[in-house]
Amino acid sequence: MAGGGPVRRESTRDARYEILRIAAMLMIVLCHAVAYLPWGLEEYPGWKGDAAIGVDQFGGQFGVSTFFMLSGFFLVDHPFSFKRPVKVLVQTFCYSAVCTAVMGLVYPHIGFLRQPNMPWHGVDLVFYLYIGLAPVINNAYWFITAYVLMTLFSPLVNLALARLTRSQALWFMCLAGFLSVMPFISFSGFAYNGLFWTTLVYALLCYAIGGWIRLHGRSLRRSPGMLHVLIYGVLAYAGLTAFIHVARGQSAVARFFAWKPRSIYGTLPLLAVILSAMILLALSRGPKHRSTLPTMSGKVVNAVAASTFGVYLIHQNMLVGSDVWRIAGRIAPAPSPHGIVQTAFVLVAVVLAVFALLSACSWIFDNLMVRPLQNLAARALDGSRAERFAAELSRSWMEGAREGSETNGA
Template identity: 30%
Template structure:
């Protein structure tokens, strides 16, 4: 078998998952786009305002679908890593990519400040005493929790060998009990917010555990029909929408239960359930097989998804990206125009960011990471 055939054969087994990875990042991009772009007035913003009614409830449901994308990323890691050995290089690679993107965005912002009018709030980040915090935020992204998702992802990688040992030594029922316990912790913020043991690390570990379960006990999941997966997805989406409408209504009970503070995250376990349904459905699809050129291209696009996140969720990046998007929005005269504009804008934003991320990784991230790793090996 020739080398191209080997690559195609090897990558074909995971192309479905790579497509799912791209879909996951698209959901994250649409989530942040809805938050930061006011399509009605053609301006960018920091937060999504809360208004009563179904329109606002739908907007927050789209935002919460971003958590579906995040959950998929955690599950993909558990799916592929549950039977692999711990790797310091994997952790370093993830941290180094985050560090490099944070520093690069900082440098670009400082340079742009000399020649351009910066987007909202950017000047304040680069001026006075705030500039020191901004530099530290960029130079120490892990310690400053500059990217909550990447921080949780790295901590999940640290914990992965212990989770893998759990799967190696516990029965299926015990693993299910662990997942159920973590899912219950996800409901804790709904109980008057008196205590909250749910955090980003628990979230990442739960996603990893579910992905590992799908890999380890895939045969037992055949009992779940495709219809059940579809019904679960629809039901969870309906519950998310209903929850958002109730919270945004300003109801006395919504305020008493302190659910207004949960509107951004929503009911945490529902996006996780939807992500599970997406993942299982993807694994059941016939394995996608493409010519070598197209499979390689798809894998490169998929590999750029982390970079897409690091660019548009950077404290400078989101201001530049969504400010530019808002500046070039067309006039919207109808609901159909609004929906079409949202769909096309999110897709184009993802494509542009992914191209930029692929260039940064090819020209900077990968060569520098390889150089550091080789130098480290040479000193041993």
């Protein structure tokens, strides 16, 4: 997957983007560690709790927006194929099915992991089996569901980016970005009612930004450097934390707009989206040739980058994901609420340990089970009616792209 999943790419991959994938998943793991470790970090009083919620929201939104954006960056000028979403579906099914089996067959025999409603039976059994065996249509992983839908919509976004001028496409992206802010200045609610800003809109916006950077990034007169990225990142996080402080304190403004400190869609995701775009733009404006690492280092980075989706599918599984943090919380010492440095040190250590362990598990599971099934599915699609339709869709997109380039050139 161009956004960080299992699709194989050429053997020489650009280390800059592989490292960015790893950093994005680390931020997602950090987000969930803050939210789910049994230390109550987000319940700390005052600015400490606000800062913890800020890390949760800002880190998580940066991670997912980066994955969406990288997909647009690498797929905007590539022919569409159903193999890409099918491979994601196969990978998600494998992880979800195995996690469901572990939950049902292993957990009842381990005391501290046993759940109150186990063993499953009757309606509960049907419910969990249906979600576990059809996770994408049940939104068991919101990010995966949004990713698959984004991939299916990608030919339309590619065509739009090809036909529109640079400024026209930018205008539409700014309009879509405004939808993420609108709930905070209207009565549609802080917790997002999904009326305009949905996970699909979020994914398509980030995809379009990545594609726009690929098509127009080098034509810009100026682009952000890493110092600008660092300064913006610090200011954006500080601004988000201040916003959370206002919402959490339920000031008059917060009560007027019914703001709440947490939301399933994240708090002010546009701040993190802008950071992801700045980083990707800065990387894309670098040397045109691929940045490679020494052979052994490059192999490690490629392997870790390829395992990032597996890391997500394990620690965000609706059945076993919370137990990852429950176990980590049992092993790692709970930091003192008064020791900020100690808390940060222990938190980073736990995140790196969990990421490393899940990366190893993902690498093994992907090679033993997932990729062989993905290859079978890909071969089954070869020459199928679906792939013929995809080829026709790609031809239409390429014709539209040529017409757009001729119109814009004129």
